[in-house]
Amino acid sequence: MSKRRSSNRAGCLPWVLGGILLLVWFGGDRGEWADTPLSVEQFDPRSPRRPMPDIGEGFVIADLGPQQDSQGTAFAVDRDGTWLTAEHVTNGCDRIGLVASDGIDAISDVFESREADVSVIRSGPLPDFALALTEELPEEGSLGYHMGFPAGNPSVVVSRFLGAAYATRGGPGGQSEPILAWAEGDRLPDFDGPLGGISGGPTFDEQGRVVGVNAASTPRRGRVLTTDPMAILRLVVASAAVDDRGEVADLSTPDLAVQLFQVLLDRGIIRQVYCDVR
Structure with a gap:
């Protein structure tokens, strides 16, 4: 797969992202996809992390055990073929593929964070536009929109x-990572059950900027956890793979978010991502 870098790209971009959601197994025959060698590079920043305020809640992200065949969500952040997803979606995979209208596009280059639950997919399919990232935190109580494929179905989860805060992966003594916490509201369309499969999808603020990557959920407490924007920024900068400003849209209401989601699906900006483990 060739990757072209145009000369008229804008320089720096608004950065951000956060997320972490449990995986769901995928089934069914997706057809043949290339047996492409997968190169995985890992990034662990040495600089101090930004202090995170205490919102009065502690979060523990369960250890899912060894990676198995699964599916999540990914989204485009640069028209030269750079995508973001959750680190737990890509970690431990032997093959990774993005769903396309005519099959699956095999991925050969992944850049994973060791600080937070986010991965950069480099040299992926070339989208006709990309999503804008931001480092700004939303205002408390403002709306957020988590987009992706829970249980393999396209959905928008509305939250506030x-x-x-910080979440601990795997219980006491596990790695602590910066996250944003959201109170789950409506699911559009309405459905029951866990949010597995939405992992790696974008979380938008009301200004239509990606403010996080979906990473985990706490069903009993009705919380959605996403990756801290600055952790995403550090990974994206280190990847040297993003120089696009991205597109934004007014998302002041859930109806507008649903309309945008449909556009992103139709134009292949948000896609399912598959992990194959041998």
């Missing part, structure tokens, strides 16, 4: 921003 609670605040920034």
Whole structure:
């Protein structure tokens, strides 16, 4: 797959993203996809992390055990073929593929964060536009929109921003990582069950900017956790793979978010991502 870098790209962009959601197994025959060698590079920043305020809630992200065949969500952040997803979606995979209208596009280059639950997919399919990232935190109580494929079905989860915090992966003694916490509201369309499969999808603020990557959910407490924007920024900068400003849209109401989601699906800006483990 060739990757072209145009000369008229804008320089720096608004950065951000956060997320972490449990995986769901995928089934069914997706057809043949290339047996492409997968190169995985890992990034662990040495600089101090930004202090995160305490919102009065602690979060523990369960250890899912060894990676297995699964599916999540990915989205385009640069027209030269750079995508974002969750690190737990890509980690431990032997093959990774993005769903296309005519099959699956095999991925050969992944850049994973060791600080937070986010991965950069480099040299992926070339979208006709990309999503804008931001480092700005939303205002407390403002709306957020989590987009992706829970249980393999395209959906938007509406939430309200609670605040920034830390979550511990795997229980006491596990790695602590910066997250944003959201109170889940409506599901559009309405459905029951876990949010597995929405992992790696974008979380939008009301200004239509990506403010997080979907990473995890706490069903009993009705919380959605996303990756801290600055952790995403550090990974994206280190990847040297994004120089696009991205597109934004007014998302002041859930109806507008649903309309945007349909456009992003139709134009292949948000896609399912598959992990194959041998």
